[in-house]
Amino acid sequence: MKYVLKNQEMQDTDYETIHQIGIPGLVLMERASKAVADCAMRHVRENGRILVIAGIGNNGGDALAAARILLEEDNRTDYMVVGNLEKASEDLKLQMQILQNLGYEPAEDPDFKNYDLLVEGIFGVGLSREVGGVYRDVIERINQSERPVIAVDIPSGISGNTGKVMGCAVKAVETVTFGGYKRGHLLYPGREYCGKVTLEKIGFHDQTIEKYASGFTLEEPEGLMPPRLSYSNKGTYGKILMITGNETMSGAAAFAGEAALRMGAGLVKILSDASNRPILQSRLPEILFGERGDLEKSLDWCDCILFGPGLGAGDETKEMLEYVLKHGTKPLILDADGLNTISRYQMEIDYPYGVIMTPHLMEGARLLSKEIDEVKADICQAAEEIASRYHAIAVLKDAATIVAKNRDKLYINQSGNHGMASGGSGDVLAGMITGLAGTGCDLYDAAVRGVYLHGLAGDAAMREKGPYSMIASDILHHIKDVTGGKNESILPGECSH
Numbered sequence: 001m002k003y004v005l006k007n008q009e010m011q012d013t014d015y016e017t018i019h020q021i022g023i024p025g026l027v028l029m030e031r032a033s034k035a036v037a038d039c040a041m042r043h044v045r046e047n048g049r050i051l052v053i054a055g056i057g058n059n060g061g062d063a064l065a066a067a068r069i070l071l072e073e074d075n076r077t078d079y080m081v082v083g084n085l086e087k088a089s090e091d092l093k094l095q096m097q098i099l100q101n102l103g104y105e106p107a108e109d110p111d112f113k114n115y116d117l118l119v120e121g122i123f124g125v126g127l128s129r130e131v132g133g134v135y136r137d138v139i140e141r142i143n144q145s146e147r148p149v150i151a152v153d154i155p156s157g158i159s160g161n162t163g164k165v166m167g168c169a170v171k172a173v174e175t176v177t178f179g180g181y182k183r184g185h186l187l188y189p190g191r192e193y194c195g196k197v198t199l200e201k202i203g204f205h206d207q208t209i210e211k212y213a214s215g216f217t218l219e220e221p222e223g224l225m226p227p228r229l230s231y232s233n234k235g236t237y238g239k240i241l242m243i244t245g246n247e248t249m250s251g252a253a254a255f256a257g258e259a260a261l262r263m264g265a266g267l268v269k270i271l272s273d274a275s276n277r278p279i280l281q282s283r284l285p286e287i288l289f290g291e292r293g294d295l296e297k298s299l300d301w302c303d304c305i306l307f308g309p310g311l312g313a314g315d316e317t318k319e320m321l322e323y324v325l326k327h328g329t330k331p332l333i334l335d336a337d338g339l340n341t342i343s344r345y346q347m348e349i350d351y352p353y354g355v356i357m358t359p360h361l362m363e364g365a366r367l368l369s370k371e372i373d374e375v376k377a378d379i380c381q382a383a384e385e386i387a388s389r390y391h392a393i394a395v396l397k398d399a400a401t402i403v404a405k406n407r408d409k410l411y412i413n414q415s416g417n418h419g420m421a422s423g424g425s426g427d428v429l430a431g432m433i434t435g436l437a438g439t440g441c442d443l444y445d446a447a448v449r450g451v452y453l454h455g456l457a458g459d460a461a462m463r464e465k466g467p468y469s470m471i472a473s474d475i476l477h478h479i480k481d482v483t484g485g486k487n488e489s490i491l492p493g494e495c496s497h
C-alpha cells in the first residue's frame with residue numbers, strides 16, 4: 001500500500017517535517033536531488049550531455065542541486081533557470097549560488113536538441129494556475145526537442161490534484177517523486193505524462209505522510225484475499241444472491257456469477273428471467289437458479305446481494321429494487337441497471353446494511369445529475385459526492401478507478417489496461433466485489449480489493465491475449481492468477497513453505 005497526496009497535503013507534510021520534526025528543508029532537498037541525479041545517470045549514456053531546466057521554486061532547487069551532483073560525478077551537465085530570479089525561493093537562490101561558487105554559470109539560450117537528456121524542475125506541487133508566458137514556451141520547446149526528459153516530482157504543467165494538463169505539460173520518460181504519490185501521477189491524463197514513476201524516500205516519515213494523505217493505492221496482491229480454512233464448508237464462504245439478467249442479457253448474470261465463484265464464494269444463487277434458466281444452468285451448473293418470485297425467501301437466505309447487471313431499467317426492476325431496499329438486511333452491491341434505476345426514478349438510498357455502488361462515468365454523471373465532463377474534471381471529487389449523497393461506498397469506474405467512502409482515505413487504482421474496455425468487464429468486477437463481500441470481507445476492503453484484483457486479472461489476460469483480442473471471459477479465466485493459494489497444502493501440517 002502506498003499513500004497518495006494532493007498538493008496541499010504534500011506541502012503540509014513538508015512543513016511538519018521541517019518545522020515540527022526538525023529535518024532541515026535543505027537536507028530533504030539534497031536527498032531529493034540525489035535521487036534525481038541517480039535517475040538521470042541511469043538514463044544517460046557515457047559522455048552524454050544533460051541539460052537541467054529549473055523554475056524559480058523549490059522544484060527548481062531540487063533540479064539545480066541535482067545538476068551539482070551530476071557535475072560532481074563528472075557528467076557533462078548544463079543548467080538554466082526559467083522565470084524571474086528576484087522572485088525565486090530562498091533555496092533555489094542558494095542552490096544557484098552554490099553552482100556559481102563552484103564556477104558553473106547558467107547556459108545562455110541553450111539548444112535543447114544538443115543534449116541527450118533533459119531534467120526538468122520547473123513546477124512541482126506548487127503549480128497553482130494555468131501555465132503561460134515563458135514557462136509555456138520552455139515546456140513546448142522541451143516537448144518539441146524529442147529528447148528524453150526526467151521530471152522532478154511531477155511533470156511541469158500537470159496538476160498534482162487532478163492529473164489535468166494546466167494549459168501545457170512536459171512529457172517525461174520518468175518522474176522521480178518523493179514521500180508519496182501525488183494524485184496527478186495516477187489520474188489521467190497526468191499518468192500518461194509521467195512515464196515511469198519512481199517513488200523515493202527522502203526523509204518524510206510514514207506517520208507524517210499517513211496523517212496528511214487523503215488517498216492510497218495498492219501495488220501488491222499479497223494478503224488481500226480472505227483466509228481459507230481447512231475445517232470449513234460451502235456455508236463458510238458466503239451465500240450470494242444475484243438479481244441479474246433479463247431476457248436479452250443472460251451474459252451479465254453468467255459473468256457476475258462466475259466471477260463471484262472464482263473469488264471463492266461458497267454459493268451463488270441467481271434470480272433471473274425464466275428464459276435464462278437453461279442458458280445459465282448449462283453455462284454455469286455450479287449456480288443455483290431462481291425466478292423473481294423467489295426474491296422474498298432468497299433475501300432471508302443470503303449473506304450479500306448484487307443487484308443490477310443486465311436487468312434493464314424498467315418498472316419491474318424498480319419494484320424489485322424498492323423491495324430489496326425495504327426488506328434486505330445484508331450488504332448490497334448496486335451495479336449497472338440498479339444504478340440506472342436509481343437515477344431514472346430519482347430514488348434515495350438509506351440502506352443501513354452497507355451499499356457499494358459501481359457506476360462508470362456516465363452512470364456516475366446520471367447519479368449526480370451532472371454532465372459527464374463535470375465528472376471527468378475531478379473524478380475523485382465526483383466519487384466522494386456519490387458516496388456522500390447515497391450513503392454508499394462509491395466505485396467510480398474509469399481507466400484509473402476511484403473508490404470513495406465518507407471519511408476514509410480515497411483509493412486510486414493503478415491496475416488494469418485498455419484491453420478491458422469491452423462488454424462484460426463491469427459484470428466481472430461486480431461479481432468479484434460481491435464474492436469478496438459475501439465472504440465476510442469488510443465492505444470497503446471488498447470494493448478496493450475487487451477493483452485492484454480485477455485490474456490485475458485483466459493485465460494477466462492482456463499478456464495472454466493482447467489488448468485487441470482479450471474479452472471479459474479472459475478476465476474471468478485469469479482470476480485464478482491473482483487470488484493466490486495455488487501452492488497451498490490440502491491437509492493441515494502439509495505446508496510446503
Ligand SMILES: NC(=O)C1=CN([C@@H]2O[C@H](COP(=O)(O)OP(=O)(O)OC[C@H]3O[C@@H](n4cnc5c(N)ncnc54)[C@H](O)[C@@H]3O)[C@@H](O)[C@H]2O)[C@@H](O)CC1
Binds near residue numbers: 014059060126154
Ligand atoms: N523543502 C521543501 O519544501 C521541499 C520541496 N521539495 C520540492 O519543492 C517543490 C515545491 O516547491 P514550491 O512550493 O517552491 O513550488 P514549485 O517549485 O512547484 O513552484 C514554484 C512557484 O511557481 C509559482 N507558480 C505556480 N503556478 C504557476 C504558473 N502556472 N505560472 C507561473 N508561476 C507559477 C508558485 O508561486 C510557486 O511558488 C516540490 O514539488 C519538490 O520538488 C523537495 O525538495 C522536498 C523538500
Ligand SMILES: [K+]
Binds near residue numbers: 059120152154155156
Ligand atoms: K517538475
